[in-house]
Amino acid sequence: MGATTHKAIILMNLGSPDSTEVPDVKRYLMEFLMDKKVIDYPYLLRLLLVGGIIVPRRAPQSAEAYKRVWLPEGSPLIVLTQQLQEAVQHALPDVPVTIAMRYGNPSPKAAYDELLARHPQLKEVILLPLYPHYAMSSYETAVDYAKEIHQKGKYAFKLTTIPPYFGNEDYIRAQAASMQPYLEQDYDYVLFSYHGVPERHIRKGDITHKHCLQVADCCHVDSPAHAFCYRHQVFVTSEKVAAALNIPEEKWGISFQSRLGKEQWLLPYTASRFTELPAEGKKKILVACPAFVSDCLETLEEIGMEGKHSFLESGGESFTMIPCMNLHPLWVQAIGKWCSQIIHA
Numbered sequence: 001m002g003a004t005t006h007k008a009i010i011l012m013n014l015g016s017p018d019s020t021e022v023p024d025v026k027r028y029l030m031e032f033l034m035d036k037k038v039i040d041y042p043y044l045l046r047l048l049l050v051g052g053i054i055v056p057r058r059a060p061q062s063a064e065a066y067k068r069v070w071l072p073e074g075s076p077l078i079v080l081t082q083q084l085q086e087a088v089q090h091a092l093p094d095v096p097v098t099i100a101m102r103y104g105n106p107s108p109k110a111a112y113d114e115l116l117a118r119h120p121q122l123k124e125v126i127l128l129p130l131y132p133h134y135a136m137s138s139y140e141t142a143v144d145y146a147k148e149i150h151q152k153g154k155y156a157f158k159l160t161t162i163p164p165y166f167g168n169e170d171y172i173r174a175q176a177a178s179m180q181p182y183l184e185q186d187y188d189y190v191l192f193s194y195h196g197v198p199e200r201h202i203r204k205g206d207i208t209h210k211h212c213l214q215v216a217d218c219c220h221v222d223s224p225a226h227a228f229c230y231r232h233q234v235f236v237t238s239e240k241v242a243a244a245l246n247i248p249e250e251k252w253g254i255s256f257q258s259r260l261g262k263e264q265w266l267l268p269y270t271a272s273r274f275t276e277l278p279a280e281g282k283k284k285i286l287v288a289c290p291a292f293v294s295d296c297l298e299t300l301e302e303i304g305m306e307g308k309h310s311f312l313e314s315g316g317e318s319f320t321m322i323p324c325m326n327l328h329p330l331w332v333q334a335i336g337k338w339c340s341q342i343i344h345a
Ligand SMILES: C=CC1=C(C)c2cc3[nH]c(cc4nc(cc5[nH]c(cc1n2)c(C)c5CCC(=O)O)C(CCC(=O)O)=C4C)c(C)c3C=C
Pocket: 014, 015, 016, 017, 029, 037, 038, 039, 058, 062, 075, 077, 131, 135, 137, 138, 195, 196, 197, 198, 258, 260, 291, 292, 295, 296, 297, 298
């Protein structure tokens, strides 16, 4: 490591359980769902709901789902994030690169301490949240937590955060390039499936208090609310990627997956689209998940296994899950470029 070792990079993702054993999955789900930016109910109600109902019911099912995708080295999300770290480290050999997770391990504290142990002269850490879009339950909680640990630990280095990159040309180019080979085959439709959030979260995050899900076609009407509107941002990504790939307007659409609970989440639901598309004549589909930069439970199991089964059972003929960007060279290059711009500013 050379002259730039006073700066370092942390790639921050969501995190996974330590193993597929039910107690580990329970511990992970408790930490995740007790986050007040994920289940944003008053503490006692949240504790009752999460600890008394959701986690006891969900942990055994989630453990089974994790078992279906678990790799010999661990959770796909952790393994792929580690591999991304290695690829970025290779691209930027003079800057230490490490990873941190919002829930589970390694924590931001472990990442800060590990960097400081190796580089006591550290002056700045660049935090790249591995979420292209802003949502209270993903980007915001990750960044706020990393900042909170930084402040509480009185770390002397500066923490610089990379903003959401949903429309950034390097991200769009990498996302489109990673999908391109799959579009060579015959297909009827491309579905962009994004992780869902409750509609209430979209209204709550509206800084104008009068735009999101209130104005007709809100996400296509200019507003300062869009800086924090997950729905607007996924439209931007999808429109730009579809344009970059020349996908005709009638051959692509958006949906939202992974709903939890009884509240209304963003529509349409991916699970519903999988059963409806064959009847609409869209029997050969490609599915991409651009809110996830690395494959994880939600892409590999929910889409690639459960979703595929449901689509084919409903009369679909072919279902192709397009992998996330993972280690695509243009994605690694984009991260290297963004971090270098900050390092050399
Ligand atoms: C795109 C970013 C994500 C948003 C926004 C998000 C919101 C959100 N998630 C839940 C509940 C669960 N999500 C789970 C898994 C999971 N979620 C994301 C990303 C976002 N979540 C990822 C990358 C993963 C995969 C983790 C992995 O280990 O691979 C789970 C756990 C798995 C399960 O039991 O299904 C839950 C629970 C809520 C409630 C929410 C917004 C309110």
